[in-house]
Amino acid sequence: MITPRRWLPLPLLSILLLIVWLLMARSIAPGQILLGGVLALLIPLATYRFWDAQPHVAKPGLLARFVVRVLIDILVANIQVAWLIINPRQRMRPAFVVYPLMLEERFTITLLASTISLTPGTVSANLRMDGKSLLIHTLDMEDEDALIETIRERYERPLKEIYEC
DSSP: OOOOHHOOSSSHHHHHHHHHHHHHHTOOOOOHHHHHHHHHHHHHHHHHGOOOOOOSOOOHHHHHHHHHHHHHHHHHHHHHHHHHHOTTTTTOOEEEEEEEEOOOHHHHHHHHHHHHHTTEEEEEEOOOSSEEEEEEESSSSSSSHHHHHIIIIIIIHHHHHOOOO
């Protein structure tokens, strides 16, 4: 007997593909639904071997709070960067910081690096080959230790708790 998992290895991807197909076609005609459904089944079947295992979310409530925190931080950082740019008297202090990682999984390290890069004024520039530290560029830095502690408490610890416990 063929299991549903074998025919539908990435169900969320299949649903997303069907929705995107229908949106691109701008139609919910039966032919479009059928064609989109066939593609939504075949594409994941052909590509699932290339995808990493999907991480288990240990605490979905904490994940929701994390997403809200990141969105608020993005908004606040946009305002801070705009103020840095329009205020000619304030001098920017750009710097590179080596951030030591507590995270071990590739997925959570990628999420952390993406979160840092999404926040205006900072960008994760490089993951060291040993996977133990990130090189981060910041637009305006007063205190390196304070920046490291802020990233650790606001982003890294919650990600570790959400995905790596």
